[in-house]
Amino acid sequence: MPINYISTRGDAPTLDFEGVLLAGLASDGGLYVPERLPQFSMGQIRGMRSMDYPSLAFEILQPFVEGSIDNEDLRRLIDGAYASFRHDAVAPLRQLDTNQWVLELFHGPTLAFKDFALQLLGRLLDFVLERRQERVVIMGATSGDTGSAAIEGCRHCQYIDIFILHPHERVSEVQRRQMTTVNDSNVHNLAVKGNFDDCQAMVKSSFVGAGFLPEDRSLVAVNSINWARIMAQIVYYFYAAVALGGPDRAVNFSVPTGNFGDIFAGYLARSMGLPIDQLVIATNRNDVLHRLLTSGEYARRSLEHSISPSMDITVSSNFERLLFDLYDRNGTAVQGLMQAFQGGAIQLSESAMTRARSLFSSCCVSDDETCEEIGRVWRQCAYMLDPHSAIGTFAARDSRQSGGNPMVTLATAHPAKFPAAVAASGIAEEPALPPHLADLFARPEKFTVLPNDLDAVQRYMVETIPT
Numbered sequence: 001m002p003i004n005y006i007s008t009r010g011d012a013p014t015l016d017f018e019g020v021l022l023a024g025l026a027s028d029g030g031l032y033v034p035e036r037l038p039q040f041s042m043g044q045i046r047g048m049r050s051m052d053y054p055s056l057a058f059e060i061l062q063p064f065v066e067g068s069i070d071n072e073d074l075r076r077l078i079d080g081a082y083a084s085f086r087h088d089a090v091a092p093l094r095q096l097d098t099n100q101w102v103l104e105l106f107h108g109p110t111l112a113f114k115d116f117a118l119q120l121l122g123r124l125l126d127f128v129l130e131r132r133q134e135r136v137v138i139m140g141a142t143s144g145d146t147g148s149a150a151i152e153g154c155r156h157c158q159y160i161d162i163f164i165l166h167p168h169e170r171v172s173e174v175q176r177r178q179m180t181t182v183n184d185s186n187v188h189n190l191a192v193k194g195n196f197d198d199c200q201a202m203v204k205s206s207f208v209g210a211g212f213l214p215e216d217r218s219l220v221a222v223n224s225i226n227w228a229r230i231m232a233q234i235v236y237y238f239y240a241a242v243a244l245g246g247p248d249r250a251v252n253f254s255v256p257t258g259n260f261g262d263i264f265a266g267y268l269a270r271s272m273g274l275p276i277d278q279l280v281i282a283t284n285r286n287d288v289l290h291r292l293l294t295s296g297e298y299a300r301r302s303l304e305h306s307i308s309p310s311m312d313i314t315v316s317s318n319f320e321r322l323l324f325d326l327y328d329r330n331g332t333a334v335q336g337l338m339q340a341f342q343g344g345a346i347q348l349s350e351s352a353m354t355r356a357r358s359l360f361s362s363c364c365v366s367d368d369e370t371c372e373e374i375g376r377v378w379r380q381c382a383y384m385l386d387p388h389s390a391i392g393t394f395a396a397r398d399s400r401q402s403g404g405n406p407m408v409t410l411a412t413a414h415p416a417k418f419p420a421a422v423a424a425s426g427i428a429e430e431p432a433l434p435p436h437l438a439d440l441f442a443r444p445e446k447f448t449v450l451p452n453d454l455d456a457v458q459r460y461m462v463e464t465i466p467t
């Protein structure tokens with residue numbers, strides 16, 4: 001029986017996988033979640049030990065897409081997505097200490113874990129669009145990692161034109177060049193003379209009034225609320241756990257967290273039968289989730305810029321998916337909470353908080369602690385962490401409840417993406433870009449500078465897309 005998808009606010013049409021792939025937000029403002037989760041027995045999970053990454057991905061993802069994508073097609077799309085990774089294991093484990101491990105999720109084309117989802121998402125979209133004989137426009141705003149991962153995921157797609165807005169002269173040079181040196185004709189980098197919030201506001205307004213596009217085009221979002229992105233991230237939790245003795249011993253994960261997409265995938269893996277003991281939410285000073293677990297209050301605060309910019313958020317958009325489960329999948333309750341949250345803060349019920357605390361632990365890590373951690377791991381293990389991953393290993397040690405189980409930190413980015421943070425940690429050696437990006441600074445760039453003006457951006461898009 002195919003899995004259907006329902007909205008967290010309980011008042012939007014139920015969709016199949018193809019529908020949810022093309023949908024962004026549900027029409028009631030909620031996020032789509034699967035109506036039920038596939039379950040894997042201990043025996044089935046043991047059987048995953050001998051599988052390579054694409055084979056395992058097929059096992060995990062097939063039930064989610066059943067009815068929309070045939071097995072052979074799915075297998076081909078998965079193989080293509082992970083063939084673009086530069087390590088044969090796709091997601092290799094590295095040991096730092098007794099029972100302390102790092103899962104390297106940065107061997108994809110853009111050196112951050114977002115490639116795991118976006119390499120697959122681009123291929124899934126192109127596949128269903130070809131079948132429907134439709135073209136779409138993807139529009140997104142980025143302050144860093146998401147933009148380049150989305151561009152790499154879509155650059156070879158025949159049925160997609162992608163427009164990524166970044167704040168002109170306000171993203172790091174590595175991150176900008178990873179976007180602007182892609183020269184495929186369907187890729188459009190727009191440097192907006194404003195800040196990231198301006199870019200994001202333009203994208204939001206464009207989705208509300210998508211009528212600015214020609215009639216035969218619709219607008220698709222690839223931000224982290226897209227269900228297919230979450231789904232793809234479930235796979236590596238299984239992959240790491242079975243490599244470390246799962247399911248016959250439980251494994252802990254520490255996850256550098258921003259929008260709560262990555263760690264929510266870990267929560268789903270556990271709900272699908274994988275024995276996971278601790279799931280640690282590791283945050284920088286933008287610690288809305290840590291404060292929630294500590295106080296029971298979910299409250300927005302102003303943004304603080306940190307040395308781990310991909311986790312600089314004020315609210316975690318995917319948290320609504322967890323709320324739905326914490327409130328027994330009662331869409332009306334979630335609707336009410338999210339409405340009340342417009343005021344900036346909500347208090348969760350006693351029973352929701354008891355449940356949340358039994359599912360997650362949390363730790364907030366300062367910039368100073370992050371630098372100390374990068375330096376410490378470098379001195380003790382000769383291993384270089386990026387600032388996001390260092391928040392993860394710090395939190396892993398700080399939050400550990402017992403030493404018996406392996407603790408796996410998700411290494412979400414390659415240190416060469418964040419050379420300033422590495423230098424600030426007192427490491428003299430510069431983190432080198434891997435060979436496929438070694439000439440990044442010599443490649444020609446292509447981008448268009450536009451004023452901070454919605455009409456100008458939309459006009460540019462309409463004039464640029466092929467008819």
Ligand SMILES: *Cc1c(COP(=O)(O)O)cnc(C)c1O
Pocket residue numbers: 112113114145146224256257258259260261262263310311388412413
């Ligand atoms: C996006 C990102 C994160 C945060 O992931 P979420 O799914 O938003 O919680 C952490 N580290 C890096 C390097 C990222 O790019």
